[in-house]
Amino acid sequence: MASINSSLLRVRSPSSPIKRAIFFFACYLIIFALWSSSSFDDLDSKAKSSSSQKKMGDHETPRIEKPRQVVKKVLARSQPEGVGATVRRSIGRAELRSLDPFLMLDEFTVSAPAGFPDHPHRGFETVTYMLEGAFTHQDFAGHKGTIRAGDLQWMTAGRGIVHSEMPAAEGENKGLQLWINLSSKDKMMEPRYQELQSKDISRVEKDGVDVRIIAGESFGVRSPVYTRTPTMYLDFTLQPGARVDQPIPDSWNAFAYIIEGEGLFGGPEDATAATSHHALVLGPGDGLIVRNPSARPLRFVLLGGQPLGEPVVQHGPFVMNTQAEIRRAFEDYQHHKNGFEKARHWRSQP
Ligand code: FJE
Ligand code: FE
Numbered sequence: 001m002a003s004i005n006s007s008l009l010r011v012r013s014p015s016s017p018i019k020r021a022i023f024f025f026a027c028y029l030i031i032f033a034l035w036s037s038s039s040f041d042d043l044d045s046k047a048k049s050s051s052s053q054k055k056m057g058d059h060e061t062p063r064i065e066k067p068r069q070v071v072k073k074v075l076a077r078s079q080p081e082g083v084g085a086t087v088r089r090s091i092g093r094a095e096l097r098s099l100d101p102f103l104m105l106d107e108f109t110v111s112a113p114a115g116f117p118d119h120p121h122r123g124f125e126t127v128t129y130m131l132e133g134a135f136t137h138q139d140f141a142g143h144k145g146t147i148r149a150g151d152l153q154w155m156t157a158g159r160g161i162v163h164s165e166m167p168a169a170e171g172e173n174k175g176l177q178l179w180i181n182l183s184s185k186d187k188m189m190e191p192r193y194q195e196l197q198s199k200d201i202s203r204v205e206k207d208g209v210d211v212r213i214i215a216g217e218s219f220g221v222r223s224p225v226y227t228r229t230p231t232m233y234l235d236f237t238l239q240p241g242a243r244v245d246q247p248i249p250d251s252w253n254a255f256a257y258i259i260e261g262e263g264l265f266g267g268p269e270d271a272t273a274a275t276s277h278h279a280l281v282l283g284p285g286d287g288l289i290v291r292n293p294s295a296r297p298l299r300f301v302l303l304g305g306q307p308l309g310e311p312v313v314q315h316g317p318f319v320m321n322t323q324a325e326i327r328r329a330f331e332d333y334q335h336h337k338n339g340f341e342k343a344r345h346w347r348s349q350p
Contacts, residue, residue: 016142051173052296060220062247064118068254068285070265070272072096076107076257076279084114090257090279092179099253099281100307101229103319104179107257107277110135111173115166118339118348122158122329123319125180125232128153128165129214131259133173139163140346143193150198152214154225156183158189158330164348176301178233183308184321186228188339194225208292211217211235216304218246232304238263238292246302247287254282254304256290261298280303 074096076088080319085108090096092104102221104123128135135150137155140162147153148169155161167173196214203212204219216232223233234251236244238261248254256265257279264271265280267289274280283290292298311321320328329340336344 042343050245051267056087060289061245064245064247064285064287064289065160066250067268067287068248068266068282069270069272070280071283072229072281073174073272073274074279074281075234076105078109081106081108081223082110082114082116082336085110085116087177088277090277091255096279096281098181098312099255100309100312101181101231101305102178102253102303103181103312103314104177104302105257106177106278107174107259108177109172109174110167111171112167116162116164117166118162118346120160120162120333120343121155121317122160122333122339123157124182125154125228125327127155127214128175129178129233130173130175130237131169134168135165135173135175136168137163137165138348140342141191141262145195148198149194150201150212151203152196154194154196154215154227154229156182156186156189156192156194158186160343161191162333162340162343162346166348170239176259178303179319180227180229180231180305181308181310181312181319182228184310187325189228189322191339196225200224206227208239209244210237211244229308230306232302234302235299236290236298236302238290238298240292240295240297243289243291245287245289248282248285248302248304249306250284250286252304252306254288254302256280256282256288256300256302259299259301261292261296262294263300264293265289267291269305 076090078086081087087106087108090105092103100145111119129152130147130149134146136146138144146168173313201212202221211218212235214233215225215227245336258276260276262275265270284301313320313326332338333340
């Protein structure tokens with residue numbers, strides 16, 4: 001074996017000087033060809049890996065070409081809601097009726113025995129995100145659960161849900177409830193729930209920015225939540241001096257709601273200063289720049305959604321496309337039909 005190999009591999013150097021020169025030149029060409037093909041492979045694989053990293057997220061700062069500016073600033077004042085509860089309504093108040101596909105955003109503060117006892121929904125989704133304390137929900141199909149600070153419940157009411165939402169911890173229970181409209185084709189779908197515990201919500205921390213990705217994508221990380229109406233829901237905390245550049249699809253409506261602290265929204269020039277409990281409607285563009293020039297942390301949520309562009313007829317907890325559909329919703333609820341069958345005998349447990 002060894003002798004066969006060595007004879008096959010033996011290379012005899014040519015004897016005459018001219019033949020020797022040709023031999024070395026040929027060797028040089030072969031070596032050069034091998035080297036250049038491998039280095040092109042290398043460049044190619046580097047290009048491939050960097051583009052996939054962009055998708056997968058190496059937490060790089062994206063470039064925003066046309067930053068969105070704040071076009072409207074609305075203070076959410078406290079108002080009574082439910083039974084003895086208080087909400088700060090931003091989207092859904094008179095100055096900001098709705099922002100397609102968003103119907104309402106309430107920052108709620110509730111201490112027992114106040115709450116939101118048995119009530120129906122049809123035609124949209126409610127997204128409840130706890131900031132402090134806990135809330136228990138029960139519905140007429142037997143779903144029951146408690147969400148605590150950082151947990152999320154994404155409920156697609158579809159054709160009908162009757163439920164109660166009540167505080168579950170001592171003292172003040174705080175959170176955000178967002179209502180997202182459903183397109184006409186989804187309004188009568190079977191109800192469904194997506195529940196996420198705080199530990200299941202993706203989080204990225206980079207350069208003084210901490211983002212929890214409830215829906216959509218930030219710093220290359222995507223949420224597992226399925227949004228029937230394409231939606232972005234991000235919870236940002238910026239340390240003093242931090243800045244974030246967050247892309248938002250051009251065609252979407254978007255707003256920010258400040259939970260705590262103060263920040264500069266939009267810009268880089270002509271940014272709008274805003275403090276807690278303000279909603280900031282964003283104008284056209286491909287992203288938002290936010291900075292925290294203060295000495296305290298800034299916490300805000302950023303919401304974006306693809307507008308449905310459909311007529312909205314809302315009557316309390318029913319949101320449909322026409323007045324006739326609203327009448328049908330009342331009738332179905334009263335007569336326990338078309339999705340409200342279980343409402344006949346169900347009452348929430350105390
Ligand atoms: C309500 C219909 C409703 N804001 N914030 C009519 F669905 C409600 C309602 C809520 C609500 C619930 C939570 Cl947990 C948080 C909320 C409205 O349940 F109050 C009225 N009047
Ligand atoms: Fe409700």
